[in-house]
Amino acid sequence: MRESESIAIIREAIASTSNPVMLYSMGKDSTVLLHLARKAFYPAPLPFPLLHVDTTWKFRDMYVQRDIVAGERGTRLIVHVNREGLAAGVGPVTHGSSYHTQIMKTQALKQALDAHGFDMVLGGARRDEEKSRSKERVFSFRGHGHRWDPKAQRPELWNVYNTRIRKGESLRVFPLSDWTELDIWQYIHQEQLTVVPLYFARPRPVVRRNGQWIMVDDDRLPLEPGEQLQLKKVRFRSLGCYPLSAAVESEADTLEAVIGELLDTRVSEREGRLIDADQPGSMEQKKQEGYF
Amino acid sequence: MDARNFAERLAREATTDTLRFITCGSVDDGKSTLIGRLLHELNGIYDDQYVALQADSLQFGTQGDAVDFALLCDGLQAEREQGITIDVAYRYFATARRRYIVADTPGHEQYTSNMATGASTATLAVLLVDATKGVLMQTRRHSRIIALMGISHVVLAVNKMDLVGYAQSVFDSIVSDYQQFAANFGFASIQSIPLSALKGDHLLSRSEHMPWYQGPSLLDYLDMIDTVNISAGDAFRMPVQWVNRPYAAFRGYCGTIASGQLRPGLRVRVMPSAVETQVREIYKGNQSSYECGAGDAITVTLMDEVDVSRGDVIVAADNLPEVADQFEARLIWMGEQSLLPGRSYLMKLHTREVSAVVTEIKYREDVNTGARLAAKSLSMNDIATVTLSTNQPVVFEPYTANRELGSFILIDRLNFATVGGGMISFALRRAANVRWQALDVDQAARAALMQQRPRCIWFTGLSGAGKSTIANLLEKRLHASGRHTYVLDGDNVRHGLNRDLGFTEAARVENIRRVAEVARLMVDAGLIVLVSFISPYRVERRMARELFAVGEFIEAFVDTPLAECERRDVKGLYAKARRGELKNFTGIDSIYEVPEAPDIHLHPDSVSAEDCVHELLSRIG
Numbered sequence: 001m002r003e004s005e006s007i008a009i010i011r012e013a014i015a016s017t018s019n020p021v022m023l024y025s026m027g028k029d030s031t032v033l034l035h036l037a038r039k040a041f042y043p044a045p046l047p048f049p050l051l052h053v054d055t056t057w058k059f060r061d062m063y064v065q066r067d068i069v070a071g072e073r074g075t076r077l078i079v080h081v082n083r084e085g086l087a088a089g090v091g092p093v094t095h096g097s098s099y100h101t102q103i104m105k106t107q108a109l110k111q112a113l114d115a116h117g118f119d120m121v122l123g124g125a126r127r128d129e130e131k132s133r134s135k136e137r138v139f140s141f142r143g144h145g146h147r148w149d150p151k152a153q154r155p156e157l158w159n160v161y162n163t164r165i166r167k168g169e170s171l172r173v174f175p176l177s178d179w180t181e182l183d184i185w186q187y188i189h190q191e192q193l194t195v196v197p198l199y200f201a202r203p204r205p206v207v208r209r210n211g212q213w214i215m216v217d218d219d220r221l222p223l224e225p226g227e228q229l230q231l232k233k234v235r236f237r238s239l240g241c242y243p244l245s246a247a248v249e250s251e252a253d254t255l256e257a258v259i260g261e262l263l264d265t266r267v268s269e270r271e272g273r274l275i276d277a278d279q280p281g282s283m284e285q286k287k288q289e290g291y292f
Numbered sequence: 293m294d295a296r297n298f299a300e301r302l303a304r305e306a307t308t309d310t311l312r313f314i315t316c317g318s319v320d321d322g323k324s325t326l327i328g329r330l331l332h333e334l335n336g337i338y339d340d341q342y343v344a345l346q347a348d349s350l351q352f353g354t355q356g357d358a359v360d361f362a363l364l365c366d367g368l369q370a371e372r373e374q375g376i377t378i379d380v381a382y383r384y385f386a387t388a389r390r391r392y393i394v395a396d397t398p399g400h401e402q403y404t405s406n407m408a409t410g411a412s413t414a415t416l417a418v419l420l421v422d423a424t425k426g427v428l429m430q431t432r433r434h435s436r437i438i439a440l441m442g443i444s445h446v447v448l449a450v451n452k453m454d455l456v457g458y459a460q461s462v463f464d465s466i467v468s469d470y471q472q473f474a475a476n477f478g479f480a481s482i483q484s485i486p487l488s489a490l491k492g493d494h495l496l497s498r499s500e501h502m503p504w505y506q507g508p509s510l511l512d513y514l515d516m517i518d519t520v521n522i523s524a525g526d527a528f529r530m531p532v533q534w535v536n537r538p539y540a541a542f543r544g545y546c547g548t549i550a551s552g553q554l555r556p557g558l559r560v561r562v563m564p565s566a567v568e569t570q571v572r573e574i575y576k577g578n579q580s581s582y583e584c585g586a587g588d589a590i591t592v593t594l595m596d597e598v599d600v601s602r603g604d605v606i607v608a609a610d611n612l613p614e615v616a617d618q619f620e621a622r623l624i625w626m627g628e629q630s631l632l633p634g635r636s637y638l639m640k641l642h643t644r645e646v647s648a649v650v651t652e653i654k655y656r657e658d659v660n661t662g663a664r665l666a667a668k669s670l671s672m673n674d675i676a677t678v679t680l681s682t683n684q685p686v687v688f689e690p691y692t693a694n695r696e697l698g699s700f701i702l703i704d705r706l707n708f709a710t711v712g713g714g715m716i717s718f719a720l721r722r723a724a725n726v727r728w729q730a731l732d733v734d735q736a737a738r739a740a741l742m743q744q745r746p747r748c749i750w751f752t753g754l755s756g757a758g759k760s761t762i763a764n765l766l767e768k769r770l771h772a773s774g775r776h777t778y779v780l781d782g783d784n785v786r787h788g789l790n791r792d793l794g795f796t797e798a799a800r801v802e803n804i805r806r807v808a809e810v811a812r813l814m815v816d817a818g819l820i821v822l823v824s825f826i827s828p829y830r831v832e833r834r835m836a837r838e839l840f841a842v843g844e845f846i847e848a849f850v851d852t853p854l855a856e857c858e859r860r861d862v863k864g865l866y867a868k869a870r871r872g873e874l875k876n877f878t879g880i881d882s883i884y885e886v887p888e889a890p891d892i893h894l895h896p897d898s899v900s901a902e903d904c905v906h907e908l909l910s911r912i913g
Contacts (some may be wrong), residue, residue: 001310001587002575003589004548004587004588004589005587005589006446007548007577007589008533008547008548008589011533011534011546011547011589012533012643014534014641015533015534015602038578039577039578040546040577040589041534041546042538042577042578042591043536043538043542043544043576044536044537044538045538056641066727071678094367126386127382128382128383128384130367131364131367131381132367132368133367134367134381134382134383135367135368135379135380135381150368150370150378150379151368151378151379152369153379153406154709154710155405155406155408155409155626155701155713156409156412157408157409157412157699157701157713158412158413158695158696158699159413160641160642160700160701161640162640162697162703162710163710164703164708165708166707166708177382178382178384178393180384182305186302186305186306189302190306237610242535256298259298259302260298263301267654274732284367284368284369285369
């Protein structure tokens with residue numbers, strides 16, 4: 001039933017806006033969303049492009065996955081990097097998570113949306129991920145400058161979605177709003193979808209930093225005094241920029257084991273996401289400014 | 293977990309149903325606390341979230357040093373700072389029996405539309421009442437909205453029993469009050485449970501504090517209640533969302549089945565045209581499907597090449613839904629601006645979007661007593677029964693028979709805000725009886741005889757701007773050159789056709805609607821019509837424009853500044869208005885919304901009336 005509900009949302013969004021796009025981040029939610037969108041319009045190819053906002057700090061495995069998807073038939077992928085940010089050398093290590101996310105993600109996303117004039121953006125966010133997301137509408141209205149006003153959301157009754165916007169305004173649409181992390185994994189299992197191997201436990205080079213395991217994915221992450229590179233069997237529950245996504249120690253090296261682990265887990269999925277906690281009301285603040 | 297256990301577990305997950313419910317009730321009755329506590333007791337709160345919650349509780353909490361579970365749901369900064377719920381929060385949990393989606397809704401009256409948002413997708417409501425306060429105004433308002441939206445199962449959760457010493461008499465008296473109040477609401481079940489969300493009494497299991505209560509705990513009840521909607525009709529209906537035409541040989545119609553079953557070979561009709569055909573194939577995603585039912589998102593292909601577009605409804609050929617353009621409906625108004633009869637709104641009903649006007653407010657409901665009150669307009673959070681008229685016939689079913697085909701929203705035409713939620717009760721038979729008479733002599737024939745292009749030139753501007761002077765002069769010129777014309781003047785029409793209308797916002801809307809309809813008839817008759825009306829509101833001018841064919845309607849903005857109009861004050865009205873003897877006077881104590889893109893922009897304060905007419909003539913030819 002969740003599959004049908006999400007397909008209906010995707011179709012409604014595409015049917016009633018003129019220039020739609022889907023955000024694609026190579027993560028598990030993106031993978032499910034892309035699969036649902038293909039089902040929604042089968043046998044036609046996707047009637048919209050995918051957009052990857054590239055901070056240039058994703059895990060190498062994620063870039064591999066991106067290139068596979070980009071090569072699939074009927075798929076058009078736009079990659080956008082904030083060139084000014086890149087030229088200024090902005091990164092999570094040198095500038096901190098908050099500034100990096102602001103420049104390389106939020107601002108980059110706005111640049112890409114403005115440059116292409118996209119008026120509707122499909123995203124894979126779920127309400128069970130984080131407390132400000134749990135408040136968001138399925139069809140979430142954005143004013144000028146892509147701003148979200150959480151105190152003045154449009155009422156959203158039944159599944160009769162108001163898709164009307166004026167010039168300069170846009171909609172963010174979340175077809176996976178009512179899916180839980182467990183739903184996502186069960187669906188990946190049911191549909192036999194391929195996800196980035198980082199979700200499965202493997203021995204990986206990590207350092208202990210602020211009580212969390214950070215994977216050293218390339219030579220851009222300098223070790224701080226006293227830090228030691230270790231090989232640990234870890235996996236990721238949520239993927240973002242690699243220095244900002246902490247791993248968890250795990251033995252779950254198959255899809256079945258991941259689901260099994262999830263059924264008993266005591267830690268939330270976004271615990272490893274450092275940007276959620278870098279300032280008070282962190283995610284809400286980022287979302288108001290236009291972060292996805 | 294070994295492979296067999298895993299397979300069993302997955303199979304079990306796949307068959308568990310999901311119950312969507314809301315918590316509602318008045319401010320501070322403990323809705324957010326109840327959900328937070330429930331999540332905690334069910335291990336639905338992860339360790340890191342619990343640590344964050346402890347820190348939040350110290351900063352924002354209302355429970356001293358103890359953990360404040362409400363903060364789990366009140367996720368917005370403003371909510372945490374003010375200690376209230378502003379918007380609905382969705383939380384997810386599961387038991388061995390069921391999966392749950394719970395919407396925690398706000399109790400404040402000003403956030404009623406957010407409460408309605410949560411209620412619209414729920415099948416059960418947990419209505420909280422504070423044992424120390426009893427049934428309040430918001431308890432009643434929320435009950436009405438629950439009933440209105442067709443939620444048929446209610447749990448009356450009498451909360452904070454710990455504060456009244458777990459006294460049975462308090463519980464019994466509240467239950468009796470509520471049952472009396474809700475007797476006529478048509479709820480299929482009301483289960484009353486005494487509890488303390490804060491202490492956890494009767495949430496998961498029976499409480500030792502209330503041996504006098506023999507009923508189930510909240511969670512036991514939620515686990516066992518059967519909420520299957522028996523009233524859902526079983527005739528096949530599917531609103532078409534999207535036409536899928538990737539190549540010439542494939543034409544698929546995508547949508548979600550609102551009711552009934554579908555299989556290849558079934559005879560169907562496409563409404564509203566009622567053309568009959570047969571189902572060829574059904575796709576669920578990329579798989580062919582031979583049997584599908586309500587809730588399935590599918591793509592269907594048909595045997596014959598028939599015309600189908602988004603907004604049409606494919607239905608069982610032997611059981612047709614209604615098609616109408618006049619309805620009676622129940623409405624929750626959510627607009628910051630009042631609803632005015634006669635004003636045009638966008639109406640979205642399943643996948644169809646049309647223009648709609650509320651033709652009459654039959655009555656507004658008193659929230660406390662349910663008494664039917666007369667109303668000329670509706671304010672935010674009003675619940676009313678209204679009649680609506682749409683500009684095109686739509687396919688529908690009454691809300692009580694089919695939610696998917698009977699629910700609609702109203703959208704403001706200018707800022708596109710969602711301003712109303714409606715539930716169709718029935719069609720007004722007038723629509724079926726009053727049919728368009730097809731006439732052989734049409735506008736083109738009349739226009740040809742008169743040798744002119746029929747038009748409506750709509751003069752808008754402040755009182756005393758010079759609209760009538762210019763219209764009068766223009767008519768003289770047109771008349772002299774052999775054109776057939778008529779001037780509709782605001783003052784003159786108010787002496788006859790619109791004698792019954794005053795100057796309130798509602799009356800002004802109706803004033804313009806009537807004049808626009810008259811102008812349309814005259815243009816249809818072949819005339820060049822000059823309308824000289826202040827017409828202060830954009831939305832009505834747009835409504836007027838939409839009555840005409842493209843190019844037939846010319847908006848002329850007579851742009852004399854207010855100071856200049858007031859200086860001239862030909863009729864002495866500004867002076868009167870300034871003295872307070874004339875209420876609702878445009879420009880003084882009633883707004884004039886300046887046209888954003890008039891077809892012709894006139895400046896009679898700097899150009900003579902003759903020159904204005906000259907400009908008009910050059911533009912309309």
